[in-house]
Structures are given as structure tokens and as C-alpha cells.
Amino acid sequence: MYLIRLLVTSSWKVIVIAAITSLLSGLTTTGIIAIINNSEVEPLGVNKLIIIGFISLCFFRFISNILSQTLLISLAQEVILNLRMLLSKRILESPLPHLEKLGNHRILATLTDDIQSISSVAIILPRVCVNAVIVISCLVYLCWLSPTVFLLILVFLVIGIGSYQLTANKAREFLGLAREQQDKLFKEFRGITEGTKELILHETKREILLQDLQETAQSYRHENVVGMSLFAVATSWAQILFFVAIGIVIFLLPTLNNAQSHVLSGYVLTITYLIVPLDSIMTSLTTFSKARVALDKIKLLDLKLMSADEDSDKDRLSLTTSNERQTQTNSISHELPQSEPLIPSLQLQCLELSHVTYTYQNEIDDSVFTVGSIDLKFYPGEIVFLIGGNGSGKSTLIKILTGLYSPVDGKILLNSQEINAENTDWYRQYFSVVFFDFYLFENWLNSGKIISDGQIHDYLVKLQLDDKVKVNNGVLSTTTLSQGQRKRLALLSAYLEDRPIYVFDEWAADQDPVFKNVFYTQILPDLKQKGKLVIAITHDDQYYHLSDRIIKLNNGKVEHEILPEINLLLNRC
Numbered sequence: 001m002y003l004i005r006l007l008v009t010s011s012w013k014v015i016v017i018a019a020i021t022s023l024l025s026g027l028t029t030t031g032i033i034a035i036i037n038n039s040e041v042e043p044l045g046v047n048k049l050i051i052i053g054f055i056s057l058c059f060f061r062f063i064s065n066i067l068s069q070t071l072l073i074s075l076a077q078e079v080i081l082n083l084r085m086l087l088s089k090r091i092l093e094s095p096l097p098h099l100e101k102l103g104n105h106r107i108l109a110t111l112t113d114d115i116q117s118i119s120s121v122a123i124i125l126p127r128v129c130v131n132a133v134i135v136i137s138c139l140v141y142l143c144w145l146s147p148t149v150f151l152l153i154l155v156f157l158v159i160g161i162g163s164y165q166l167t168a169n170k171a172r173e174f175l176g177l178a179r180e181q182q183d184k185l186f187k188e189f190r191g192i193t194e195g196t197k198e199l200i201l202h203e204t205k206r207e208i209l210l211q212d213l214q215e216t217a218q219s220y221r222h223e224n225v226v227g228m229s230l231f232a233v234a235t236s237w238a239q240i241l242f243f244v245a246i247g248i249v250i251f252l253l254p255t256l257n258n259a260q261s262h263v264l265s266g267y268v269l270t271i272t273y274l275i276v277p278l279d280s281i282m283t284s285l286t287t288f289s290k291a292r293v294a295l296d297k298i299k300l301l302d303l304k305l306m307s308a309d310e311d312s313d314k315d316r317l318s319l320t321t322s323n324e325r326q327t328q329t330n331s332i333s334h335e336l337p338q339s340e341p342l343i344p345s346l347q348l349q350c351l352e353l354s355h356v357t358y359t360y361q362n363e364i365d366d367s368v369f370t371v372g373s374i375d376l377k378f379y380p381g382e383i384v385f386l387i388g389g390n391g392s393g394k395s396t397l398i399k400i401l402t403g404l405y406s407p408v409d410g411k412i413l414l415n416s417q418e419i420n421a422e423n424t425d426w427y428r429q430y431f432s433v434v435f436f437d438f439y440l441f442e443n444w445l446n447s448g449k450i451i452s453d454g455q456i457h458d459y460l461v462k463l464q465l466d467d468k469v470k471v472n473n474g475v476l477s478t479t480t481l482s483q484g485q486r487k488r489l490a491l492l493s494a495y496l497e498d499r500p501i502y503v504f505d506e507w508a509a510d511q512d513p514v515f516k517n518v519f520y521t522q523i524l525p526d527l528k529q530k531g532k533l534v535i536a537i538t539h540d541d542q543y544y545h546l547s548d549r550i551i552k553l554n555n556g557k558v559e560h561e562i563l564p565e566i567n568l569l570l571n572r573c
């Protein structure tokens, strides 16, 4: 099981100590029961050794129990932390088309609910471990008291566990179905959070969404109720089997083998003591099943949670202590990284797409949309406009160009070096991109560079944002601005990255005429003058003349290229 593997690999030393202390805790508990048992035969006052033994066992039980619980709790929290980090890392390592296919709702459901389900296991795991040790040591003690009673209990335990499993498997199926409904719920929740304005304005749309939501929520409730009820049936059945076993020991066994009353009370006391931890283990199995459903779901997302290269993660995770990681996590959110090793030291000479194609497969109607085959070359100090109608493939081409999509055919060459799986991440560091649906990271404005707040303020003045936004240690005072203003901040963020290639996806679309003019007549020429390659998707035909080249796409193909200075550029790579 992933969780157990993760647990074992992340902190085996803590596990060994926790296991020893759990064992001690369980053994001392059984020892206490044994002493109480014996006290019926030999009064406590008579044998001082027994009293000392009893007090010592109580003391050891107290210490070992606290130790094992705290160690296992810290271990469980370590697992949660590792799992959170691992999942987030895996998501960010997954190819973009795969994540797009999954959809944000599924990823969100996993990052929130699935991790929560798995975390629940990690939280109850310490109790389960201690209880398991108590059960095992009680069984061993029972075997020592009477092998017959032990065998009887064992037979009932096997029947109980077997029948529990059968019902639990069915219950798990229902929990799996409930989990499917949860994905749908998250999709509908996204409709509520992202389409709030439309829903408030439109009564019919609102009613349809609420109706869909109700249907999904009802299915979710139904599958969960059936699944959990089946678990309740399985647990109750296993418990009652155990009571039947006690009944046999109390009422039937004495008539069969004439057991003495003090021996009998020993069995009953031990068996009675077994009930609580066993019951607790049985109840915990529901949580384990939920976690298994969550892990199955994560597996289905194909995030390669335990892929071949996981070892490096585990090494990294186990080499850093939780405190160190805490410090790292805090510093990520509040400080700026001092260096960015992936930033290329080489300058751009030429970027080439050679017979590049990319195909979307529509899974519903099996239709395909192909971008390419595309042959293009780009050079530093160029301003290239990418134009074309809606759906002509501009954004797709940008994703191929920036290394977010891998071409299904053809190749990308940077300074004549072919881009492949090994160097894609390095290649991507050449780009600063402001996507149409950009995301503004408010505290990473200065990422990878050490630029003073004063310099950033100067840029804010140029972007006419200085009266709205202040900057302190590279962190913006606010990002609650208009869409156009937020886009200016995204531009500033890209600008500060100072990479060789700038890509803008309809950046100017929501700018006012004055600032649109600033963008085309000042910002783009400024980047060009700095030797940057600028590729901009645009529909602003009044500024087309300011580009060095215009590439027009139609239905995924380059329809034509307007190349005023192409003859000068042709032999540059």
C-alpha cells in the first residue's frame, strides 16, 4: 500500500522506535492484566514483589504509551506533509495536456478531499498500532492460559475478519462510486465560484445548476450512506461474533472441561479487555477503506505517485527534516529565491520549429484538430505578431513553442540544439509569458532576481500603478485591481524575469487605448532594443506595422508570413 510504503521510506528510524514503544505498551498492558488475574489466586498484600511489579508495569505502560503515541503522531504528520509535497510536485511535473484533460475539479478534489482521507489514516494509525499490539499480546497471553480458548477465539476472529472483508469489499465499491460523484460535485462548485455573476443574473441558469448540484449531492449521499451502512453491518457482525465467542467461553467451556472459576475469570477478563482495542481496530477499517478509495483515485489520475524516479523524492524528503522543510516552506512564501539555477546562461541565437505538428483528439466525437506542420524561425531582437481567427491555433502554437506541449511530430531547435524530454525544463526557462488566462503570484514579483523595491516602484510608475500598488521586499501590497491593471502587473512580473524570449497572448486586449498605445509603441520596442525576441498574439491591426513579422494562422496552418526584413534574417542560423 502506497501509504505504508511512504511511511516506511520516509522515516524508518522513528518507525522502529515507535514499534518498540508500542510493543512495550501492549506487553505491559497484558502484564497488568496477568497480575490482576493472579491477584485472585494470591492476595496482593501477601506478595510484595507482585505489588512492585504491578506499579512498575503501570509506570512503564504510562511512559511507553505516551512515547509510542507521540512518536506515531509525529510520524503520521510527517506522512501527511510528504504526501502533500509529493502530490503537488507530481501535479506540477505532469504534462500540461494531461492536466488539462483531467480538469481542475479533479485535481482540486484530490488535493483537498483525497489528501484529507489519507491524512485520516495517518492520524488514527498510532491508535491502531497500539491496539494491534494489545490484541496480539492478549492473544498470546490467552494461548498461554489455555490453548483451547485461544484456538476458539482465533477461529471466531478468522470467521469475523473473513466475513467483514466480504461486506467491506462491497462497501468499498459504494465509496468508490461516491468518490466519482465528488468529482462531479467539485465541477459544479467551480461553476458556482467562477460563474457567480452569471448565475446571480440568470435565474434559469441558476436553477439548472442547483438542480444538477442537488442530483449529484443526492447520489453522493446515497452511495456514501450505503457504503458506510455496509461497513456498520460488517463491524457489528464482527463484534457480535466476538460476543458469541465470549458466551461460549463463559457458558459452554466450563461444562466441557470443568474449568476452575479463577481460570475462567482469567479468560473472561482477557477477552473482555480485547473487545475495546479490537472494536477500535474494526471501526478504523472504514477510515482505511476510504483512504484506499482515495489512493485508487490518485492512481487513476496517473500522477505517477510512485513512479521510477520517486526515489530521488524520497531521498530528498527523508534527508530534510520536517523542521528544515517547515523553514523552507515559510521562506518560499515570504522570501524571494536568491538564484534560479535553470535560468539559461546562453543567449538566444535562433529558435526554430521544424515540421512541428500537434494534434488534439476530441474524446467525445473522435474528431481531431491538428496544428502544423509548422516551419518557423525566430531571432533575438524581433517583434513577431501572431494573428488569425478564433480557433485558428494561435494559443496552441504558443504552448508548443514554450515547451508546454510536446510536438507529436517534428522538432524544436534552440540555437541548433534539439529540444527533447531531458532538456525541456531548461528550454522553458528561456520564456517569459503572459497568458490570456494568466495567474498573478503576488509575492513572486521579483522571482529569481535581486531587484530593489525602488526599481520596481519605477516600473509601477511607468505602468501607472504606483498610486494603487506599493511594493515591500518584492511583495505587492495588493492584487485586487481591475483586470487590465492586474494584467499590467503580470507584464511587470514577466518584465522583471528578464528572459530572452517574451510571449504575450492577447495582452493588450483589455487595456485602455492609452495604455494599449504604450504597450505597442514603448514596451515592445524597449524589449526589442534589449535584444529580446517578442512574440505577441494580437488582433490590434492598427499596430501591425510596428512588428518585424506577422504570422497568420488559419485552421492550424501558417497561411502566410509577412516578412519585411526576411532576407536580412534568413542566414542567421
Ligand SMILES: Nc1ncnc2c1ncn2[C@@H]1O[C@H](COP(=O)(O)OP(=O)(O)OP(=O)(O)O)[C@@H](O)[C@H]1O
Pocket: 100, 360, 361, 362, 369, 388, 389, 390, 391, 392, 393, 394, 395, 396, 397
Ligand atoms: N484542450 C483542448 N482539447 C481539445 N481541443 C482543443 C483544446 N484546446 C484547443 N482545442 C482545439 O484547438 C483549436 C485551436 O485552439 P486555440 O486555442 O489554439 O485557438 P486560438 O487561435 O488561440 O483561438 P482564440 O483566438 O479564440 O484564442 C480549437 O478550435 C479547439 O477546437
